[in-house]
Amino acid sequence: MTELKHIRTPLARVRGLGAAKSGTTAFWHQRVTAIASIPLTIAAVVIIVILLGRNQPAVAQILGSPTVTIIMLLFIVSITTHMRIGMQVIIEDYVHDDMAKLTLIVINSFFVVIVGLISAYGLLKLSYGL
Amino acid sequence: MAETRAPAERPLSPHLQIYRLTLTMAMSIVHRITGFGLYFGTVLLAWWLNAAANPNGYARFQTFAGSWIGRLILFGYTWALIHHMLGGIRHLIWDTGHGLGPNEREWLAAANLIGSITITIILWIVVLLAVGGPQ
Numbered sequence: 001m002t003e004l005k006h007i008r009t010p011l012a013r014v015r016g017l018g019a020a021k022s023g024t025t026a027f028w029h030q031r032v033t034a035i036a037s038i039p040l041t042i043a044a045v046v047i048i049v050i051l052l053g054r055n056q057p058a059v060a061q062i063l064g065s066p067t068v069t070i071i072m073l074l075f076i077v078s079i080t081t082h083m084r085i086g087m088q089v090i091i092e093d094y095v096h097d098d099m100a101k102l103t104l105i106v107i108n109s110f111f112v113v114i115v116g117l118i119s120a121y122g123l124l125k126l127s128y129g130l
Numbered sequence: 131m132a133e134t135r136a137p138a139e140r141p142l143s144p145h146l147q148i149y150r151l152t153l154t155m156a157m158s159i160v161h162r163i164t165g166f167g168l169y170f171g172t173v174l175l176a177w178w179l180n181a182a183a184n185p186n187g188y189a190r191f192q193t194f195a196g197s198w199i200g201r202l203i204l205f206g207y208t209w210a211l212i213h214h215m216l217g218g219i220r221h222l223i224w225d226t227g228h229g230l231g232p233n234e235r236e237w238l239a240a241a242n243l244i245g246s247i248t249i250t251i252i253l254w255i256v257v258l259l260a261v262g263g264p265q
Contacts, residue, residue, distance in 0.1 A: 031225065034218045041215055045208075049253070053261040056188035063182050072179070083169045090166060115172050122179035 026085050033082035040075040047071065064126030072123050080116035084108060157239040161217040164210040171207045208253060213246035 017023050047068055051059045062068055087108045095101040149155070181191035194200040220238050223229045229238050 031222070034222060038215060038219065041211065045211070045253070049257055049260070052257055056182065056185045059182045059188065063179065076175075079168075079172065083165075083172065086165050087169055090162065115176050119172070119176040119179050122176065122181075122183065125183055126179075 026088070029081060030085045033078045033085075036074070036078040037082055040071065040078050043071050044075045060126050063123065064129065066127070069123050069127040073120055076116050076119045076123075080112040084112040087112075153239045153243075154235055157217065157220075157242055161214060161221075164214040164217070167210045168207070168214055171203075171210070174203075174207070205250070205254060209246060209250040212249045212253075213242065216242045216245050216249075 047062075051062060054062070063072070088105055091101060091104045091108060095104055178191055178195075181187040195204060220229070220242055223238070229235060
């Protein structure tokens with residue numbers, strides 16, 4: 001029997017953390033971004049369909065309008081957060097070698113931030129007319 | 131004192147191959163596969179948003195999007211997006227504790243597949259009427 005180093009009981013320290021030791025944060029964020037992504041995806045699809053047949057100046061103008069830019073930015077924030085958690089779950093399910101798993105999880109984090117920021121950059125450039 | 135012991139010879143739990151494939155199982159893995167595909171497809175979204183700033187860049191994107199391979203990828207992407215969204219709604223319903231009964235889950239799985247195919251086809255009819263077929 002080891003000595004107790006904390007005043008909190010071992011049960012109190014682990015309660016709610018689960019097998020991953022990190023609690024339900026990722027699970028919850030996955031649900032919140034899923035809910036957010038439903039109306040945002042519908043809006044993004046409608047915007048894309050409207051823009052498909054138009055020429056470049058028209059596309060640039062409509063994408064850069066405040067409402068469309070903000071909807072697309074919200075869409076990008078929501079889906080990239082959702083993507084990061086989803087891909088991490090896939091990696092954790094199928095990659096069992098620790099080094100490979102950690103490497104892929106880091107690459108996953110980099111990928112979603114890079115894709116998200118490049119998309120946001122393109123939108124903001126249009127929005128500010130640069 | 132730690133003793134090294136050989137792991138006990140316990141029976142392994144049965145894995146996927148012993149089960150008959152059901153619609154709910156298929157929709158479960160398709161949900162994951164579509165999510166995986168959508169993840170990489172966002173590169174196209176980033177390209178499109180950045181191409182829109184200049185005529186030459188946009189022409190390059192349109193050449194890709196208008197080609198057969200481009201259309202095929204975008205069609206697949208549309209279906210994956212709709213399917214994953216409907217599948218996600220199914221999961222959100224399950225999160226509330228509803229829709230898990232034997233009949234309901236079969237009905238939801240079928241609605242997921244039929245709904246995603248129907249919406250994708252309708253959406254592409256609208257798109258092709260608006261912009262025409264592949265060049």
